[in-house]
Amino acid sequence: MSSNFKSMLISYETYKSFHQSDVYIDDYPNHKFMSKDKETIDAKSCVFKPEVDIRTAFLAVYPPTNSTPNNQNNNATCKFIKRHIDNFIFVDIYPWAPNTASGKIDYELLTKKIKNSKKRKKLSKAYWLYIKSIILYASGNGVTLMIVLCGPFIKTIFKDFKGEVEFVSTYTCDHETSKYRITGTDIEFNVKSTDHPSAHLLSDTNKQFPEKDLPMIKAFNERENDIDDISIKLEESKKISIANKRISWKV
DSSP, rough: OHHHHHHHHHHHHHHHHHTTTOOTTTOOTTTTTTTTSEEEEEEEEEEOOOOOOOEEEEEESOOOOOOBTTTTTSSHHHHTTTTTTSEEEEESOEEEESOOOOBBBOOHHHHHHHHHTTHHHHHHHHHHHHHHHHHHHHHHHTOOOOEEEESSSHHHHGGGBTTTTEEEEOTTTTEEEEEEEESSOOOOEEEEOOTTTTHHHHHHOOOTTHHTTHHHHHHHHHHOSSHHHHHHHHHHHHHHHHHHSSSSSSO
């Protein structure tokens, strides 16, 4: 086991312990959820355990329903993603898996409480330190990690990392993807801002996610030397995506 992988596992355990402690969000049930009907929903701790070959990290608010830390793929969202890419992990700022359908959770209330919480600074710092460990681990394997900001709220949280990250440039082949580096280092990573990959499962208005986003993520992950190679890989991915259009959206 490499020292970088050990370091990432230590960060994983630290992040998990942090959320299992008495850290709470102001005026929100500790380690639970609130439903749209103002009822309390039970949840269980679920920081997904990192695997050896990580190329993409999806940053989201909370894990899918009934997720387990050692098996992030046994849910509709991840099964859908795996149709297009492998070697990814979800990293959630509120890593508690609800014991009910996600559609019952008052998402707007939860994100509002996190955004305005007195503990937001601590939450964001703990979040960043775990994400940073994944970036460092990937870099040690020669991989430029692709970080996907799933939805506008996570994009807001990413701004909390100001001072920890430095903007480098935006890719001309995809204006939604930019290159950053960890402040004070030459370690770079990519950041793509988009919708949550399961948004189309909850709404009929976002069925273009795989054609628009996952092929681009796949292209970045498979690039070899330079930006021209990304364009080549993107065209290859588009052809695969078009061929898969007849696949049912239900998973």
